[in-house]
Amino acid sequence: MEPVFALQRACFRYEDGKNGISAVRDAEGIFEEKKMYAIVGKSGSGKSTLLGMLAGMRLPTGGTVLYRGKDMRGIDREAYRRTEVAMIHQAYHLFPRMTALENVCYPLELLGTPYRQSKTLAGEKLLALGILQDQWNSYPEQLSGGEQQRVAIARALAKRSRVILADEPTGNLDQENTEHIMGLLRKLVAEEGYCMILVTHDREAAGQADVTLHMEAGMLNYT
Ligand SMILES: Nc1ncnc2c1ncn2[C@@H]1O[C@H](COP(=O)(O)OP(=O)(O)O)[C@@H](O)[C@H]1O
Numbered sequence: 001m002e003p004v005f006a007l008q009r010a011c012f013r014y015e016d017g018k019n020g021i022s023a024v025r026d027a028e029g030i031f032e033e034k035k036m037y038a039i040v041g042k043s044g045s046g047k048s049t050l051l052g053m054l055a056g057m058r059l060p061t062g063g064t065v066l067y068r069g070k071d072m073r074g075i076d077r078e079a080y081r082r083t084e085v086a087m088i089h090q091a092y093h094l095f096p097r098m099t100a101l102e103n104v105c106y107p108l109e110l111l112g113t114p115y116r117q118s119k120t121l122a123g124e125k126l127l128a129l130g131i132l133q134d135q136w137n138s139y140p141e142q143l144s145g146g147e148q149q150r151v152a153i154a155r156a157l158a159k160r161s162r163v164i165l166a167d168e169p170t171g172n173l174d175q176e177n178t179e180h181i182m183g184l185l186r187k188l189v190a191e192e193g194y195c196m197i198l199v200t201h202d203r204e205a206a207g208q209a210d211v212t213l214h215m216e217a218g219m220l221n222y223t
């Protein structure tokens with residue numbers, strides 16, 4: 001079967017004035033369904049840049065990224081981001097003027113889900129992440145970092161895209177919440193065939209992955 005992603009000497013170079021930075025260098029590899037991947041590596045090694053390429057937020061400046069066999073350069077990336085992948089950002093990126101519930105509903109509404117149904121789905125996901133009903137009408141600034149992170153995860157999972165790209169999804173969570181969320185993510189991989197790609201510093205989280213990749217100075221290595 002076609003892998004979800006295939007990287008063929010994929011590069012990304014930031015061009016900042018005179019000094020360009022090669023953030024990803026000749027990355028090779030495949031990512032498949034029904035697997036959880038952990039990408040580990042020091043700060044500045046290119047992990048977020050790589051994830052951004054998979055998320056269709058930036059095109060490779062060299063080489064190729066294929067999504068289910070199709071060159072990312074040739075696909076409608078806006079539609080791709082709306083329907084095919086869900087991204088969990090390092091800094092949550094919740095909408096500050098929307099409540100927790102509205103944040104989770106929003107991507108469902110973009111997909112045309114009727115209002116009542118999206119509220120029901122959003123509530124279910126929030127509960128699954130331990131955000132109880134009395135917090136659904138809270139704004140992000142009224143929630144702790146860990147709660148905001150869990151709302152962001154609920155939002156990513158609600159639209160049921162079977163490719164999840166997560167940048168440090170457990171970075172602000174305690175051990176108990178980390179274990180709970182990793183269990184939830186593992187279940188989506190095992191039972192629903194998700195392709196889950198996590199950038200993580202957390203040993204606990206990395207230990208759950210089927211495949212661990214290391215990034216060092218823009219180079220992606222399998223171990
Ligand atoms: N928007 C940007 N403009 C210029 N350089 C950037 C930008 N974002 C990241 N970089 C640089 O690219 C390299 C990789 O960054 P990043 O992908 O964020 O690494 P990581 O997520 O592993 O910490 C770093 O040297 C970083 O400074």
Ligand SMILES: [Mg+2]
Pocket residue numbers: 047048049090167
């Ligand atoms: Mg990063």
